[in-house]
Amino acid sequence: MKNASPRCVELKRGLVIALAVYLTTWGAAWGDPLPSWVNRQAKKSILAFVSDVTTPGSPDFVSEAERIAVFDNDGTLWSEQPFYFQFFYAMDRIRGLAPAHPEWKTQQPFKAVLENDTEALVQSGEKGLLQIIMASHAGNSTADFEESVRGWIAAARHPRFNTPFTDLVFQPMLEVLAFLRARGFKTYIVSGGGIEFMRVWSEEVYGVPPEQVIGSSIEVRFELQDGKPVLVRLPKMDFLDDKEGKPVAIHRFIGRRPIAAFGNSDGDLQMLQWTAHGQGRRLMLLVHHTDEAREWAYDRESHVGRLDKALDEANAKGWTLVDMKRDWRVVYPCDLQ
């Protein structure tokens, strides 16, 4: 994968085929629903948890209706380096809109985007980031936005691997998603990323339908345009689905407390705390990015996906830690080939 295999890129973005490969593998080896996981503590804790809550007669048995599992997206289900993939969309969109905005040539932070000036971009700080997000994510209808994301996700390539971004999902986590669903779980994504950005491709890539995707949102307004109802995206944050926002959003969207939560950063800490404090058997899991060769290695000092407080709490409370380098036989679906 490191030397992006052209064949993998060719194969309808690798993923669909990889999923088929995986399902075949699983079908052939029903005994191991997590074939990409090394048989260490993390894998064992997932298998034990699922067995405990789904085996009739088990003291930890949980009815299907209550089998709710929540997954962070960036860094948990797919990579997030050198920065969140949605930000690549934002920058490409700014470039696409630039002809209609001649003023951006001299106006920061847009000038920095158009000139690939990373330093100026970093200097524009959170305010600049928000300006880029709003200029690239608002001002159109929800239908037009979806169309724009759909086109981008098919065409864009990751700078390191030269593959579609959706090839950079984690094969071991796809297995966990499929395994949980096969055992009666509803799998939800609960991400700081944009809810409408993810919904365009979440069903095809993760098997998670739009109504089970929760994310950050901007405000949307209902309008009748020539008698036709339209939802218009406004340049104003509505909800930031990160940190304390995650349990709030879980409560609002699902109305049940999850019994399993998967994350990778301090932004997921409150979601794991909220999950942990329900009654009965629970699984809290953090993906620790430890594999510089196959993916990236980062934690306490990273500007993206910082894992610091949550790492301490996981150690203190015995939550499951995934050491990506040692726990995962493969990282990406294309590695299967």
Next chain:
Amino acid sequence: MKNASPRCVELKRGLVIALAVYLTTWGAAWGDPLPSWVNRQAKKSILAFVSDVTTPGSPDFVSEAERIAVFDNDGTLWSEQPFYFQFFYAMDRIRGLAPAHPEWKTQQPFKAVLENDTEALVQSGEKGLLQIIMASHAGNSTADFEESVRGWIAAARHPRFNTPFTDLVFQPMLEVLAFLRARGFKTYIVSGGGIEFMRVWSEEVYGVPPEQVIGSSIEVRFELQDGKPVLVRLPKMDFLDDKEGKPVAIHRFIGRRPIAAFGNSDGDLQMLQWTAHGQGRRLMLLVHHTDEAREWAYDRESHVGRLDKALDEANAKGWTLVDMKRDWRVVYPCDLQ
């Protein structure tokens, strides 16, 4: 039902038994999934729609994933007179909290609630209403609020019928909910009522799980109290799920456009418009309250559940109108006995 049958009240709040009766009826007469509906235009349009979108090979066939049906609650799935049932909860809760608030004895609008002074209550207007809602719906944890609603819904009685409020759901609409689900639909509630108020009893009463209930909400804050995560309800509106808010909420929570929408008032107009403008076969239905004897009769002039603009649009566009008096053999489940 008008002379509240003590037997019906006795029978575990009538509903569970009534549902059993209904299911038996349905089982016995599979040919008619809507036995409480008179065989007039409304019933025919529901049956034709469901047949068209679920029969393989039909030009209007819709895949199961896209079979989304949305239902308003107040006035569509249960009664809403003399005022929204949730407001009875609010007033009972104010009375229950009054001993801890001696100042309410002299302070409007609370004084009016404690003294059953309807005129002063009406005079307090929207501002007074909001004060009552906030004082009765905020300040506790989400867990405590659910507990409070659970106790109230079991104990409270409607002033006209002297039955639990959940006995005042519409039997013909329970049949529609069950019929749609049996045909692969996901049924959602999209109500101006409180999301957390409805979720406590929606699954038992309507068969609609919490994650398929959308409603108005107040803000909620995540807190660690002695290391225990708690969601605290704040006295601040977060989202009003009415009129233009309904399509916005449908888009945010579901992320798909419904193919069927059921309402009864102008508050549902935008939801029906949004549903109507998708591609392919659609069903838009309005319940018209025309039965003073068995329920209530009201429309264009009502202060609760006003049906005026939506009635005009339904007539102009050929949406399905239910004449409660002529279309429904029975109104409430207890009427089945």
